[in-house]
Amino acid sequence: MILAATVGPEQAGMRLDDGAKALFPQLSKGEIRRIIDWGGCTVSNTLARVASRALKEGEELVLGVMEQERRIDLVYRREDLLYEDSSFMAINKAPGINSQRTPYQLKGTVEYAVSVYLRETGIKEPARVIHRLDRGTSGVMFFPKNKRAATHISLLLKEGRVEKVYWALVDTLPDEERWTVDAPIAKLNKFRYGVAFPGKEAVTHFRTLAAGSGAVLVEARPVTGRTHQIRVHLTHCGLPILGDTTYGGASAPRMMLHCRQMCFRSSDGRKVSAVAPVDPAFLEECRARSIDLSPLLQPSP
Template sequence: MILVARVGAEQAGLRLDDGVKQFFPQYSKGEIRRVIDWGGCSIGQLTVRVASRTLKEGDEIAFGVMEPERCIELVYQKGDLLYEDKDFLAVHKAAGFNSQRTPYQLKGTVEYAVEMYLKGIGLKEPARVVHRLDRGTSGVMFFPKNKQAATLISRLLKEGKVQKTYWALVSGSPDLAQWKVDAPIDKLSKFRYGVSQSGRLACTVFTVLAEAGGVTALEAKPLTGRTHQIRVHLKHSGFPIIGDESYGGIPAPRMMLHCRSMRFTGPRGKVIEAVAPIDTEFAALAPELERLVSPA
């Protein structure tokens, strides 16, 4: 929820946190300062993270309210990285974290944590988000470390030259060991997508990895890069992802979709690849699937 207020003469000169308290008295000063610290407050569309910022008449304040349980610190150290060279780095995004900043949050996102890592190694580059994973999806995320690398990987992604492999857990048993879904995807509402003839071309290849205990582990290779593509195509196939309740999946601690690996050819013909292990919640749902939890 985003609350908006405009500073009048009576609030001019106040600290930001005092002004927000006047506008929205239902929130405590502690809650207000937490929102400001986590990047959920902006003035004139610019994020402000200093509670003592002085307000001016006419300032427009946007105050984004986020659940306290989503305020989880995220820090990447060198040993946490899946891959790093002078041009790229790859991290393992855990389920439950946003890939990039939102109107509610900066701190605690993968983008912010990567930017802090880059600053920590002496780079003055921003964390450029060239591809995203949904909040509920875990796995590999690549970040370029300079403009040239950003241009390269953005082009490769656009041309479909980045090989992505996902793992998904679904209920039931598909009739085929492998199948391809070639069905266009369109936006149906603010947060939902679906197969529609008016949509953009989308193609995904699915392969059964293993089955046990009523759970099937699938490998998904998206040949295009549409929003929610794997989720929509699995729903279209009659096998929504476990935990993906938005698309008909049965409840689970998390959405069981994981970006297992990404691979592409970098500068000077170098093959660049990162592989991310699955988390305990993913593994626990299908403990019999030993091939999933064994090292790559």
């Protein structure tokens, strides 16, 4: 929920937290301070993190009220990383975590946790989000550690030269073992995208990995990187992802979409690759539906 108000003469000169309390009496002082601390407050479109800063008449104060369950103090340590060198790092994003800051929060996002990690390891660079995973999607996310690396991987992503492998659970057996969807994607409303003309070019290669009881594990390899691309293309095929209620997927503990692997070449030709283990909820859903992941989880020879 977003709350917005303009600072009037009565609030001018007040501390940010006191002025917010006066403008939004339905919130407690403690809740307002938590919103400020978690990065859910802007003053005239600028992020405000200091509760004691003075307000000025005419400033626009906006608060993003975040659900309690989203307040996860996300921290990455070196042993948590999937990959790290002098130019890149990769993390395993958990489902339910935002990839980057939102109007509701800064802390508790992957972007913020990576920025803290970089600072704590002596790197004075921002966390550059060069690709993202939807909140409900888990798996590999790469972050460049410097501007040169960011430019390099951004170009590779634009040219479709980053290999991305996703796993998705659907509830219907596809008609073919391997198939490709080449269909443009456009935004339909605030929350949904769909195959539409005109739209942005989108290509995804699919194949069936395993079939169980009422569910099928599908591999997706997106060539392009459109918002919701795999979700939209599977829905277009009549195969909505389990747990993806936005696109008509059947009920599941979480949206069953996982970025299993990303691979590309560095500017000096080195292979850069990360593989993300699946989380317990994904594993349990596979077990419950008689899908054996063990052969797929073995390391490549």
